[in-house]
Amino acid sequence: MKPVIGLAVGRGTGPELAVVFDRVLAALAELSGVEIGVARSPRTYHSYHSLRAEGGMSRVRELTREDADHYERFCRTQAGLGTPAIFRTAVNAQSLYLVRERLQAVKVDVLTTPSSSLLLVRDEAQGFYTGENRHRPGAVDRTTTFSRAVTEKVVAFALERARREWPDHEVDRIVMAYKFHLLDGALDDWVAESALRHGVEITLSQPDTVNRNLVEHGLAPRTVIIAGNEWADIMHVVLLDRFGSEKQENRYTENVHLHPEVSGLVEYQTVHGSADDLEGRDVVNPTATIRATAAIAERHGRCAGAVRRVEAALEAIGARGVLTPDLGGTHSTTAVVDALLAELQPASTLVAGS
Template identity: 25%
Template sequence: MKIAVFAGDGIGPEVTREAVRVLEALALPGLELIEGDVGGAAYKRHGHPLPQATLDIARECDAILFGAVGDPDCDNLERSLRPEQAILGLRKAMGFFANLRPARVFAGLEDFSALRPEVAGAIDLLIVRELNGDVYFGEKGIRKLEDGRRQGWDMMSYAEDEVRRIAHVGFKAAQGRAKPGEKGKLCSVDKANVLETSQLWRDVMIEVSADYPDVELSHMYVDNAAMQLVRNPGQFDVIVTGNLFGDILSDQASMCVGSIGLLASASLSEGTSGLYEPIHGSAPDIAGKGLANPMATILSAAMLLRHSLGFEAQAARIEAAVAKTLADGIRGGDLGGSFGTAAIGDAVLERL
């Protein structure tokens, strides 16, 4: 089993280091960690944010543990050389099409949400976002009209097979999260009352649902879904949606939870390969100071064990250790605490 470790920029190396310590503590037989350069760090060393050597490592490994990319020193580079191109390039080259972003409120942290504690405390959901289609990848441009005015345009489209494969990911996730003896719950979010793209999306979701009689499928327009995430987020279990809507709703869900420093994510291919990363950025303002909260990266490592390597029990152990650490009052500055990066890592290891 090989895991590529791409720490990246800013706080990336600091938080990734703690996740690696947790993985090593599990002493999994045959586990090998291989490091590679990405982002601004890679540009400074190799002249490109995603060097061929790094891409070769990614293809050789079973999964990728990713830190963060983003470096103010690279802000003036042309777009193709910006640090962020590393993550986009990996998604494209590795065929990562399904983004999984769980959001839950850990016990004792309800007051950190912008929502009322009793509302926030009910949040335990998973957003499944399609990554390779939609308006982000359609034809686009800016043209000049006959009267001299400029007009921007973007093509939104989905092919049936693109919807079908993300639908299967969503239904399987709902099956896996279902409580014993109960049906899974999957809410498909679209804008089928306005967009033909969304009508196709809804039609295909209904067709695929026939393969999953143990999952209850519901539909919701995206504007209502955004409202319901604030009004009653506890009603959701798994949400599956397109690239644009998923981008917006997953960020909204993260703020409902209360701290971006606790949120992990996975980007999966059609096989078992995946890229796992915290949703926060490189935070250059605190880089090198030992202040960053590593829990999101540690939880990303748990997702890696679950989805790419099949170690469910070990993933659950890590998640339980993080929850116990938080319940014991060991928190970083993002949660009003005074514990630094390494101290939080030590605490998680003790409870593991």
């Protein structure tokens, strides 16, 4: 049976990046001699800017809920069919976080330096980015929830992922970055219970303390940071600059769903947003989408060596200056993808380690 990958597309530059995904995935499948199906969601989901163009607050709330409900059904349906992964372009954050709360999602990113590695696990299932809004004259009340059960799931996932990331080594440091002082001591107790249950030491710290320690001491060789999105979302670009030497526009991340009904479904997304100001101009940077597609093809589409082939091709076209304007080039999105596909070579022609 051929593998099938889900595809969900948002407004802004989403349709353009969906074309990039389709083209690169098809090329990698052909190079590997496999067939990969794509199950595309029939709905084009809103960006924040497209929502605001639809009307006032009541209309925004209505469409936000419709997008969230539809995307949740799409994820559940694909998981039920055995689809291992979904590629999703940027979608309005409120809709996404409703789905992430319901499906208990975490976001995973690995940043490496020559001497250290950071596994960043972002808790998307609870906290101040999740929850519901209640409107009253001149005010919005937002209600959010933290729970022992979700906290334990997030910690257990992070520890399991760390073992996969460093199978031959112990983790040197495990830190949780949360505003735990606002939770009456509940999070302290839950984290202590998890640490005892798993036989590890976990340091629960305020976000500013985590920042200070990173500035003062840097990363241990193998560090795990489990973080609420209140810190991780803001700090991601700083962590990339300090420890990853990479631009957000060039990276993708994984969202892993922990709810048992969709367990195992992984959603890949670009780190950058919907870039509505670039919509239809054919100048959006396709690098993150290309890299996400390669990872999906290799991990879920039986395309061995896809990531290595794509990285080699990206390096080659970058050396020739084939770049979009945000990277200092003058090429269109389509031209960059055309050059990349022309550069890709069949697996048999690559020398190991090249």
